[in-house]
Amino acid sequence: MRVTNGSITARVLANLQRNVARSGKIQEQLSSGKQIARPSDSPTGTLTALQLRGEMRVTQQYSRNADDGMSWLSVLDDTLSGSLSQINRARDLAIQSQSGAATPLSREAMAVEVDNIRESLIGAANTTYLGRPVFGGTTTGGVAYDSAGVYQGDDGAVLRTVGSNAQVRVAEDGRDVFGPDGSNIFAVLADISDGLRNNDVTKLHAGMDNLSAAGDLIKSTLSDVGARYNRVSQMHDTAEDRLVTLKSQLSDVEDIDLPQTIMEMQLQQTAYQAALAATAKVIQPSLIDYLR
Structure with a gap:
């Protein structure tokens, strides 16, 4: 050549x-x-990066769901704790009314305080988070109970997906917490108030027994809410740890x-x-x- x-x-x-x-x-x-500017730079690396980014988006959504779930459960925990203290106060008033020093005037004052506790508990039962009642199931209404203490919500469950095949209930049906209509805590307090005004010992004793049962129900719900909060918190930490791992793997592929x-x-x-x-x-x- x-x-x-x-x-x-x-x-x-x-x-x-x-x-x-x-x-x-x-x-x-x-x-x-970046070592991959276009798919032709590394077809296998591009595929791996897309898969990692997809998993990251799913994990980030799990983390956001867990954050939201913890907020719901925190509202439930605070509300139930406050309600329990008010129930204990109502029981103390009923016991105090049975002392020999109680007078019609003092019993009337106690009845007024019990009425206030009842209204306060109805307000607590209508506690909302982001405009939705936390004791109303999946209702779109603004309240879970009306002023008479009658349930206005539904029996739907508010769930949050916090992991693969892992859903946690973050709201409550008020009837499972405060009792069914007609015999719920609000009706019990109304009976105690009436018993105080009329000095009806039988009604007061029955009311105190019902208050104890209502307090036990709220304690049980409070324990369940705490267990769910711990689970959601653990799932949130797991999602955050997984995100760190995925970001490291993506960096190894792309950076x-x-x-x-x-x-x-x-x-x-x-x-x-x-x-x-x-x-x-x-x-x-x-x-x-x-x-x-």
Whole structure:
């Protein structure tokens, strides 16, 4: 094969162009911090990155659901704790009314306080989170109980998905907490108030027994809410830990090794300079250069 200055020049320029292209790719990686700029850079790496990003989005949603669930359960916990203290106060008033020092005037004052406790408990039963009653099931209404203490919600369950095949109930049916209509805590307090005004010992004793049962029901619900809160909190921590792992794996696939890439860039620049020097020796001056 005949070798001419033209063929030499073409080959040299093609080699130099390849060196420049490799330098440009490394510069692009350094400027972006990513080793995959387009799918053709690494088809398998691109597929892995897409799968990791999809799993990250799902895990982030689990974490957000857990945050929301913990907020619901915290509202339930605070409300139930406050309700329990008010029930204990009503029981104390009923017991106090049976002492020999109680008078019709003092019993009337106790009855008024019991009425206030009843109204306060109805207000607690209508506690809302983000505009939704936490004791009303899935109702879209603004209250779980009306002013007479009658349940206005439904029996639906508000659930939050906090993991793969893991759902947790974050709201309560008020009838499971305060008792069924007609014999709930509000009706019990109304009977105690009536017993205080009429000094009806039988009704007061029955009311105190019912208050004890209502308090036990709220304690049981409070314990269940605490257990669910702990579970949601653990699932939230698990999701956050998984996110850290996924981000690390995604970084291994997508991100460059900065020290190694800088070293490769320096080596490429050295190789390019050497190629230029070699080219200057290979392409010697032609006859035209001597005739100038």
